[in-house]
Amino acid sequence: MTFNKENKVSWDELSPSLQEIINGKATLEDFNRVKNKFDEIELLSGGIRISIVTALSKITNPVNNKELAIVTSDTITTVYTYSGSRWVKIHAVYA
Numbered sequence: 001m002t003f004n005k006e007n008k009v010s011w012d013e014l015s016p017s018l019q020e021i022i023n024g025k026a027t028l029e030d031f032n033r034v035k036n037k038f039d040e041i042e043l044l045s046g047g048i049r050i051s052i053v054t055a056l057s058k059i060t061n062p063v064n065n066k067e068l069a070i071v072t073s074d075t076i077t078t079v080y081t082y083s084g085s086r087w088v089k090i091h092a093v094y095a
Contacts, residue, residue: 048067
């Protein structure tokens, strides 16, 4: 059986709830607008990368003294430091 690009589900055949989910997603323009804001913040912070993650393991190749991570699963803010090349909790609060 070969793929027939004419034999697909149309938009009107999708359930209203699925149409709503699809319509609720950010556009590429929205994504780029937010990305540009983060890039500007990184530039203004002297090149410090700010990551919002569920776990520190999600951050690959951290750079000493150039990383700030907000871990949403435990509401801890950490920095990556030369002190043993490890993540260190800092005393900061966010809500």
